[in-house]
Amino acid sequence: MTLPIDPYERRPVPGPPQPPNPVARPPMSWWRRHRVLRNWLAGVASAVAVSVISGVVLAFVTPTAEPPGGTQSSPPAPDQPFTVNMLSRGEVCLPYVVDADPATLASPHRDASAARGSRPSDDEVVAWMGKVGATPSKGNLVLTVQGVSGKAVVLQGLDVEIVERSPAPAAPAVFIIEDGCGAEESPRLFNIALDQPNPQAKPQDGVAVGGAKIPAAAFPFSVSDSDPEIFLIEANPGRCDCTWRLRLRWVGDGRSGTLVIDDHGKPFRTSGYDEPAAQVYYERTANNCPSDVTWCLLPS
Template sequence: MPEDAAVEEFSARLRALKARGGRSYEALGRRLNVSASTLHRYCSGATVPERFAVIDRMARLCGTDEDERRNLEELWTRADHSRRPRPQEREPEQEPEREPESQPEPESQPEPEPEEQERERAPELAALGTLTTAPAPRRSLSRSWRGALVAGAGAAVVALAVVLVLVRPGLPTGPEATAPPASTAPPTSTTSPSTPAESSPPPFTWTADSQVWQDGCGHVYLVDRGLRGFGPPPPPGDAAVWAGANRAVHGGETLVRISLQGRSPSSAVVLQALHVRVVGRAEPLPWSAYRMDNGCGGAVTPRHFAVDLDRPRPLARPVDGYDASGAEGRTIPAVSFPYTVTSADPEELLVTARTAGCDCRWYLELVWSSEGRSGTVRIGDGEGKPFRTSGMKGRPVHEYDPVGRRWITGADSGQSG
């Protein structure tokens, strides 16, 4: 499908959804945590959203079913692919040549004779009841030692067979056999059904994305490597893959987007509070900083929760957003607890955590209540790991020159770093 046709088909579907929902751009934008002008650019085809999450929320608010949302995601994928810039060619990484290490040649062992092979397997066969006669004696062992070895090998094989039968799936061996299997978090998204103290999952689902860039383009990573052979910055959509491949750590700031949705349209879940728990502090990493942009900015500052990780007891402080796209601008009110979500009324929370003086590992803890139940879910960076943010003061800062197709230091680019 041509580029313009893919984008136009996607934007036309968005306009139809907005008309179905009956909300104005401003009213719908408040529910989606985006400005009215940004939503208008999506519906007009001037811009394709970086992520499908905001469109998925819009579709749910406008009353779509699962098949419509799946079809809408396919349209977004084609439109996003047509607008995505072609990736820069990566310079091959030069690895230093290593001298081959000399390994001692293994000593050659003579092949055993067929009769010797049969004699060596005799204890196993005897234990399994497949021999009716005693094995031929080995010339190198006395009768007493030979008998002890045969008896010991037979006992070992029988014991192993008994253990295998007892632990075979489907045969309970005690109370542990009836225990449910331990749950594991999926590798590609940060989700959690409940805290260990809870006996059942909470009445809502959530996902957390820690690879959010400021205004969709600005972010800094700390990487333990030099400039040689280092490719260009990734598109924002590939940030998680790029950061994992380079073992990158957020430099100075981590932005986390949390999407919440109730499991039932009729039962509301009340979100009571959001807490921060720091589980590790160390000196800032002595790694180089790589800036993902040469400076960018947007007309909208989203509402968020600001976290100062350098404080002894960090708090998640709600902060108003601001939309400067209009003639006079307007304030976007901060999220205030308690807050209610259902399956038909989801919510997104944006957390901005900063540090200058530590290599911090931290979690978020969300307190909830619903229909007489209450609990706390711990939100981390996937597979139960904490988020990680390191200060970068005094570190060399590198920026990518798209013309010269190379990384340059802050001094070369006029930045102080």
């Protein structure tokens, strides 16, 4: 995310985009709404169409005119024997650091009169982030990588580049849209500690549908058209306000290269904060928040 993230900007990359195929968002968790992820977790060893169903598409490696929430595939560049789809979403339960007066800060709901207990959609959260300049307190990326032929492509490693690192704000206003979100499924899980001197994408145990553990697995990975991989990247800022990007190293079909993964040509931005000193506000549709204000202060 320099932030705010612009959810409507796209990086031009050669190759025609696939036609959009917006779908209605059913009221279920975003992992269960991700068709490719469900197929992968179920062990389906057949060709998987690289697409994102629901969620909010913020940064693809290819251009698209779709607004957030559409379906998009990413054709490979001429020298790249695989496709990459990247999903970065507006997390409704994630704390956001916003330099704003709570009395004037807009609601993430398009309809400001939303009923108590209702959650804004992923699209609404992303639009709100861009509108108010909200910085997420954790970076969440989902990378779907798939070859374009039966030939295997070896993904050698995922490197982390810190573009800029500064201290996290000492006593910020922090805004939480919803609280009490439970754990969800995760595929190949990697955690990045952005405030470390040399941050690495470290493999972690994941969780499959039903709660079964997915053992941590480190690079390299092999992908083909019938054997994709899906990676969940969690970037934790610790006590820094960091901008960062990723570099995916690969070898395949007699070629090699490095793919830069960022936010439409700009680095992502993620900011921690001093929790004891922060002023934490909840959106009015959350529990225990008066209905006559948009954001209410969490009692200390």
